[in-house]
Amino acid sequence: MEIIQMNNVYFRYRPSDKLVLKNINLTIQSGEWVSIVGHNGSGKSTLAKFMNALFTPIEGQVLVSGLSTSNVNNHTLIRRKVAMVFQNPDNQIVGPTVEDDVAFGLENCGVPYEEMVQRVQESINKMGLNGLELSEPHRLSGGQKQRVALAGAISMNPKILVLDEATSMLDPTGREEVIRYVQKLNRDENMTVITITHDLKEAVLSDRMVVMKDGAIIGNGLPSALLTNKDLLKQARLRQPFIYELVEALTCRGVPISVGQISEEELVKTLCKLQQQM
């Protein structure tokens, strides 16, 4: 089932500005994990803001669960389905304590107290914030703050989770932890996940990768296919993940490896075999 549909979407901020999105056509299926990649200023974050009607197209149409974002009456319903987490947690934390912050959205929606307490605790557990329930968010480190923002988003039981560079400020362990959890939400709870990132290592894990440049989509397909397309990546000003670079460099030096091998384990296995043959 299509959960997000964008048809011929165009957008500019003011009538006199140039277009920031040009003829965007994108369909996202329910339960899919799609990563949207591109350099700074490519329009990827702008695009994300169409998914919960923060922006609406000047031309074309965006449908979320079949509801048009151009109809203001749909906005409340759409925003309950789509949770967003942004890059800088300082801009999205409002509560005086961690648990208050996580409860903020639930409280706004009038969730009964008992259920709220339970859902807050659940989200806090899932994001590994146990013991910090009563801490003041602004005293936490950047990574911890981001997990608070994520816990708040998840507590609303959204259908779609949009992460706009939400891991870019975390340390490697924190990043892996968050991604692992996002992966779990996607697999076990069939949540649709959209990650905006320029970390291609993160994009590799998604089902589908959408590459943006100058407000247009220039690539859309399996990450493994797009990541071997050097021209596309160069155009998009993105860097191939290390393992792809390495395989290519080795091939250039006459080491017979097929480009399909992408995991470190597979590459090492092949190299060991090759050595024994020599």
Added chain:
Amino acid sequence: MQITATDVAYTYMKDTPFEKKALHNFNIRLKNHTYTAIIGQTGSGKSTFVQLLNGLLKPTEGEVTIGDWKIYKDTKEKELYFIRKRVGMVFQFPEHQLFDETVLKDVMYGPINFGKSKKEAEEISKEMLTLVGIEPDLYERSPFELSGGQMRRVAIAGVLAIEPSVLILDEPTAGLDPQGHEGIMNILFQWYKGSDERSIILVTHQMEDASRYAEHIIVMDKGELAMEGTPEEVFAQQKELEALGLGIPETVKLLKLLKEKSGDKKINTVKFTLGDTVEEILSFLGKD
């Protein structure tokens, strides 16, 4: 300038119910003209430590020295003025500190504030804007009309224009795309190489940057010094780093895996560039 920390401790909100020890028993000695990277998990005390180096925080115990200056519990604000003139600081998202009408005025604010004449300030500001790759046609623009990458460069030029001897960088490229990241890292390295009076202290989560640019690496854990040494020394200790929740550069990780799987003890796993890694693999295959 030489930088030392002797028995330094820092406690946030001391003597309150919120008391939190961020740093304790911390000792460090950094030679003049070194590029140091500080790595450690979120909350390990990295940012607290660097904030002690220009007196944004004062140690609750022990002392920090920067050249001939000392920072301890009772250091007066007045003395910190001189330290701040020598120690420049670039935080995450430095563009949030932009404020003036034009790019040039914004960069000139620092040097004028530290007593330079308008003419001198303009000269040094233009020099630093050139260094960070901002063209003269942008000087009279509002800094807020620039792209994210350009704003960051202007903000960095503003710190460099103070002509610090020590530059502290707290994840200076957070949020930038790969090209923007590499551009800024190279500019900062160039600045460092520009004079042998200059030092850099880089706080980073990216092991690739720590291995590529730094000569000295400090590993922090729970407010203490966990490890210290050259990139080669530090990244050879994969198990210890993993126990601290830290990674190693991708190049080292792959070569370690190859060494384990093949049992070939001759493999040198401490390689930090793509080229060196390729050579090491070729020599493993007997192809060199």
